[in-house]
């Protein structure tokens with residue numbers, strides 16, 4: 001029944017199973033779980049097997065029992081037939097009837113009769129209805145056997161035996177019923193056993209699939225399938241666990257890789273937006289934050305101050321004390337600025353020694369106040385390795401929105417103002433202004449055109465004479481450069497020399513000057529027979545370039561000038577940039593006959609101890625002290641002290657910027673050696689120097705004549 005029910009349940013759907021040619025589909029079964037399929041298979045198999053076995057056994061039992069019954073009746077009839085032979089032979093129907101009555105012991109024998117060969121009845125036995133096993137025997141319910149009664153191979157009578165077929169069938173049905181019951185029982189037991197077996201197989205599979213499901217849904221890769229089950233499933237579970245382990249390992253590796261990638265991304269992001277040395281925001285970051293500050297200021301109608309801070313002489317610290325010290329200075333600067341700024345300010349490092357602070361809610365006054373604080377805090381000595389380092393800042397300030405609304409321009413303007421602060425003496429601050437911009441524009445213009453000036457022969461030299469106080473004779477010249485610009489006219493060196501120094505063009509210009517002056521000196525020597533020294537200004541950049549000796553040698557060689565006709569003027573500040581570094585080269589030049597002056601003396605804060613170490617011949621008193629020498633007792637004192645000092649060191653003093661006779665008189669009284677200034681002459685072109693050279697040549701001839709006469713007189 002169970003098989004039939006299941007068949008009824010699935011069979012109709014099986015009529016159109018796809019994908020199996022010639023087979024009906026059975027989508028219900030295809031979608032059914034393995035558990036159900038196995039169960040169905042077991043039920044069908046067990047039921048069919050039981051059914052077939054039962055049918056076969058019943059059929060076999062049926063035919064066997066009928067055969068046995070027939071043979072039993074044959075045997076019983078044969079025995080009776082053999083026993084009745086004497087009674088038939090001796091015609092004793094009474095005895096024959098008695099013998100037939102033995103069938104009474106078999107309730108299934110309904111009638112027995114002996115029929116003689118002629119057809120007449122001889123004896124008979126009939127079971128009364130009470131004695132029959134069935135209540136009413138229909139004629140169809142009995143079966144008749146004919147057994148011949150033999151006497152010496154002769155049939156003497158025939159025994160007719162009717163037996164109860166219904167009783168026989170009843171017995172058979174009882175046996176069949178018992179068999180069917182036994183079959184059903186065994187079917188039930190088999191199904192129960194199959195179910196248990198399936199459970200044993202399916203439960204671990206189910207557990208395995210549950211683990212899989214939970215892993216796939218919950219992502220908990222630490223779960224494992226049970227392995228204490230049937231060997232095949234254990235194998236499967238182990239393989240599954242191994243696979244999960246590998247997935248887990250890969251997942252962990254992937255997670256680690258992802259975490260590392262995220263960390264690197266964060267690091268890259270940090271690197272992209274921060275300066276590695278100071279960890280301050282970098283230029284990109286500054287642009288982002290400044291943009292936000294400006295947006296807020298635009299909404300609230302407030303100002304943002306942009307401070308461009310550059311450390312003075314930082315390059316010098318880096319070059320002389322090393323990059324490590326430079327890094328310490330930058331880190332300390334960052335820390336000090338950070339301590340000074342508020343949380344709402346933006347502090348960034350945008351270049352080597354360049355820092356920017358953007359301050360919201362600013363005003364001109366508050367910006368000036370902050371700039372002063374920055375100068376104060378950065379100017380405090382930084383102690384490194386027990387040594388004190390002094391670092392000062394130059395600060396340029398621009399304001400949003402007055403100076404510009406664009407970040408790029410605000411920074412550019414603050415940079416311009418910083419540059420102005422630097423060129424105006426460093427350690428100070430300047431606000432951006434339109435005038436400042438104009439002067440910067442002019443500087444840029446100068447820089448652009450200066451590159452072409454040498455090639456286009458726009459540069460030329462003028463010469464300013466120097467006279468000795470003692471004999472009022474021409475002592476030497478100072479060569480000064482001039483630039484005749486094709487459109488702008490004469491550009492003073494004060495305008496373009498600083499630009500040339502800044503851009504490095506001064507090295508090329510300086511080389512040209514040395515060649516030009518050497519050439520002129522040679523011409524004068526040739527034309528006037530006179531060796532008049534000409535002093536050339538050398539900037540600090542030329543000294544740092546390291547090729548000064550080489551250029552001097554080349555200028556002298558190519559022009560055939562006398563070496564002692566070229567002198568060098570080096571400003572006090574240029575000397576002090578690196579006194580020990582430049583001294584050896586200057587010493588060698590001096591030894592070869594080149595005289596050296598320290599220019600603008602008194603303005604560069606030189607240590608007096610250096611004066612005796614440097615290879616010097618002249619000390620040039622700066623014209624600022626000469627200008628007020630009669631009115632300002634301090635200037636007079638400085639001039640006096642300088643002259644005394646120089647003389648005590650074996651140096652001659654040149655006073656520059658003498659404009660008046662009284663200044664001349666004063667300096668003369670102080671014992672100054674040589675004078676230069678408008679009092680004598682403005683700087684003039686070479687061809688205008690002939691008169692002084694002629695005079696000097698005459699004086700030299702007179703001196704020679706006097707010397708000759710003196711020598712002759714002495715001899716006479």
Ligand SMILES: Nc1nc2c(ncn2[C@@H]2O[C@H](COP(=O)(O)O[C@H]3[C@@H](O)[C@H](n4cnc5c(=O)[nH]c(N)nc54)O[C@@H]3COP(=O)(O)O)[C@@H](O)[C@H]2O)c(=O)[nH]1
Pocket residue numbers: 464478479480481492493494497513536537538539569599600623656657658659676677678679683
């Ligand atoms: N590296 C180089 N620097 C050079 C060269 N040529 C000039 N310079 C430097 O440019 C600065 C300005 O020079 P200049 O305008 O030529 O001024 C010089 C004189 O004209 C001026 N001077 C001379 N006498 C007087 C005077 O009585 N009054 C007065 N107001 N000015 C006077 O002084 C300048 C010379 O100064 P110094 O060099 O310190 O002797 C200037 O710094 C030049 O050095 C060059 O070729 N290379």
